[in-house]
Amino acid sequence: MPDLHPGALGFGAAAEAYERGRPDYPAAAVNRLVERLGLRPGRMVLDLAAGTGKLTRALVPTGANIVAVEPIPEMRAQLEKRVPGVAAMTGTAERIPLGDCFVDAVVVASAFHWFRSDEALREIHRVLKPGGGLALIWNTRDQRDPLQAAITALLEPLQGDTPRRRERDWRRLVDESGLFGPCETSLFRHRQALDEDGLVERVLSISFVAAAPRSRRAEIEEQARALSRARGGHAVLPYLTELYLAFRPLS
Numbered sequence: 001m002p003d004l005h006p007g008a009l010g011f012g013a014a015a016e017a018y019e020r021g022r023p024d025y026p027a028a029a030v031n032r033l034v035e036r037l038g039l040r041p042g043r044m045v046l047d048l049a050a051g052t053g054k055l056t057r058a059l060v061p062t063g064a065n066i067v068a069v070e071p072i073p074e075m076r077a078q079l080e081k082r083v084p085g086v087a088a089m090t091g092t093a094e095r096i097p098l099g100d101c102f103v104d105a106v107v108v109a110s111a112f113h114w115f116r117s118d119e120a121l122r123e124i125h126r127v128l129k130p131g132g133g134l135a136l137i138w139n140t141r142d143q144r145d146p147l148q149a150a151i152t153a154l155l156e157p158l159q160g161d162t163p164r165r166r167e168r169d170w171r172r173l174v175d176e177s178g179l180f181g182p183c184e185t186s187l188f189r190h191r192q193a194l195d196e197d198g199l200v201e202r203v204l205s206i207s208f209v210a211a212a213p214r215s216r217r218a219e220i221e222e223q224a225r226a227l228s229r230a231r232g233g234h235a236v237l238p239y240l241t242e243l244y245l246a247f248r249p250l251s
Helices: 006-021 027-037 056-062 073-082 117-127 146-159 170-177 196-204 214-229
Strands: 044-048 065-069 087-089 103-109 128-141 184-195 234-247
Touching (some): 006 073, 027 103, 027 184, 044 056, 056 065, 073 087, 103 117, 117 128, 128 146, 128 170, 146 214, 170 234, 184 196, 196 214
Parallel strands (some): 044 103, 103 128
Antiparallel strands (some): 128 234, 184 234
16 A cells, blocks of 8 residues: 555564564553543544554453554454454555544554654544544563563664654654644553563564565574573563553644
8 A cells, every 4th residue: 555664564474473472552551541532332433553453452341432444454354353343444544544523532552653644643633523532552662671672683684764663752743743732641561471482473573574585584583582492481571661642622
C-alpha cells in the first residue's frame, strides 16, 4: 500500500512470530488507558494499525465496540483468528476508512512511529468525536538490561532507515499539532518471560529482521539462541511501557 513505509512490509513475513514473540501490555497501563478514554459498553473505539491484536484483546472486556484497522493482510489474519468478533478492516493511519466524528477513542499500540505523523494526526482528529481521546502506547525495550542491550547490538547492523520509537518526542509532537489538548504521559514497568524459541521469535518478529535475506536471518536466529542458552534457556526481558493520552477539544 502506498501509505506504508517499505520497512513495514516485513511484518507480513513476521506475522506469526509477532503474535507468539511480542509481549502483551501491562495491566496497569491498560487500566489507565481504559479509564481515561472511558471505554465501556456503547462506546466506539478504533484500534489503529492493530497488528495481530495484542492490545485489541485487552480492550474486549470493556464491552466497547472495537473496530480494528490493519493494512498488512497477514497481520490482520492473525488478529481475526485471535480476537474473533472484532470488526477488522484494511486501511492506514493516513487514510482511515471511517467517517467523520465516528469514534469515541483511538488507540495506537507500538505503531505510531511508522506513520506520517502530521497526516495521521489530522485523520485521527477527523474520525474522533469532539471530546474523544487518543492513546499512543509502546512497550520500549529497557536498554539498561544486559540482555536487551545485547539484542540491540544484534539488530543495529540491520536497522537501516527503519523508523524507531525513540527518534521522536511524541508528547511534543501531539502538543504542537494544535489538534488536541495537552498530552498526558505515564510510564509503567513490564516484563516478558521467554524460553529459547520465544526469544528467537521476539527477535525475528522485528520487521527489518524478517525482511533480511534468509542467510542473515539464520545468523540472527543462531545468535539469539546463543543468548538464551547462556541464560539456561530462560530469559526475562524488561520493558518500560510508555503511554501518551490526548483529547480532541469539545469545540
